[in-house]
């Protein structure tokens with residue numbers, strides 16, 4: 001099935017209703033379904049709720065956990081299996097460093113605003129870590145430092161400039177030159193920034209654990225597809241695929257890389273990404289501290305380890321090949337390339353691909369998510385955490401939208417607003 005017309009390829013999915021989870025990802029990732037896999041009930045009548053969340057991936061689950069903790073009556077719907085959309089393809093590095101380096105973000109928004117955004121992201125990972133570490137069944141959560149490696153046009157000089165700006169913004173981290181990087185981490189790159197405050201997790205287990213926590217506090221989970229939004233009255237009426245309507249005081253859209261028509265944004269675009277996971281490595285074949293690795297080149301590469309000592313390495317993004325079949329057909333070739341890159345990065349690895357998968361991946365021009373009130377629809381909120389920090393941004397969305405629903409605002413919400421206008 002071709003889901004994209006020629007002229008929109010690489011920009012947006014143009015037929016949101018037709019996109020299914022199998023279009024969002026291909027292959028198999030190593031993540032295991034949660035112990036308490038959430039059970040969806042069929043929707044058999046019209047219902048009325050306080051908050052309806054559309055989409056039960058990591059974003060919808062995080063929203064449901066928070067809103068039920070705050071005492072809200074919540075209903076979550078998903079048209080397919082919760083967690084098996086983009087969430088199951090995620091490499092789940094919980095990072096605060098945004099896709100756009102601080103230097104580049106400051107060039108768009110000025111230093112003060114960019115620095116505040118970075119600090120908010122740092123706080124979000126800390127908050128996310130605190131939340132998840134208190135949850136049962138998420139034993140895959142680990143604190144990690146991050147090694148941001150020089151690569152491509154981003155050499156030692158560029159990294160030093162980035163480091164200096166981060167220092168000015170009050171962000172943690174150390175600049176490590178080539179010699180120190182070789183001595184301490186054994187990576188053969190010009191330089192790196194090594195920073196604390198990141199984490200890693202199994203995204204599918206986390207998503208299911210969050211949903212289970214929400215269900216334990218009374219959230220209802222239905223097998224239903226939202227097919228229409230009537231926002232004309234004091235409440236929002238959401239039409240579903242089997243003809244029943246859900247009337248909600250507030251609706252949160254957490255539909256991942258598939259946006260309904262009522263959200264208009266030209267800030268994001270879809271690309272494809274590929275990932276492999278090796279078999280478990282002998283512990284002495286892994287790099288120091290099992291740090292998260294991110295290469296600063298435009299054609300970036302990232303890597304992490306798992307609790308069973310696999311190396312997960314991904315990247316190779318392509319915004320021209322977004323049609324799911326074409327994307328998935330490239331998996332064997334992309335796996336070879338990623339294995340070659342792994343051998344260069346870390347020659348000690350047992351470089352085999354036991355898992356190979358691909359995913360639709362959406363980014364925004366400024367590396368920031370789309371979170372907040374949907375313009376023109378005061379009771380409808382969007383929670384779209386795009387980019388390599390998608391999960392950090394899902395957490396941020398749960399903070400922002402729960403406050404908005406409670407009628408509260410903070411000035412920093414504007415940084416992530418759907419109708420923000422980044423400077424060209």
Ligand SMILES: Cc1cc2nc3c(=O)[nH]c(=O)nc-3n(C[C@H](O)[C@H](O)[C@H](O)COP(=O)(O)OP(=O)(O)OC[C@H]3O[C@@H](n4cnc5c(N)ncnc54)[C@H](O)[C@@H]3O)c2cc1C
Nearest residue numbers: 055057058059085086087090091092093226256359390391
């Ligand atoms: C290869 C890859 C690597 C990544 N690595 C990282 C990483 O290391 N760190 C990080 O933070 N982020 C990463 N991300 C991004 C992160 O995975 C995503 O931001 C996140 O998974 C999105 O979750 P979601 O819940 O918003 O979307 P999804 O998981 O796609 O969930 C959306 C759900 O909405 C449902 N839905 C859609 N439309 C409807 C409808 N009309 N009615 C009912 N249900 C509907 C779908 O069935 C789906 O279950 C990565 C993504 C990819 C693809």
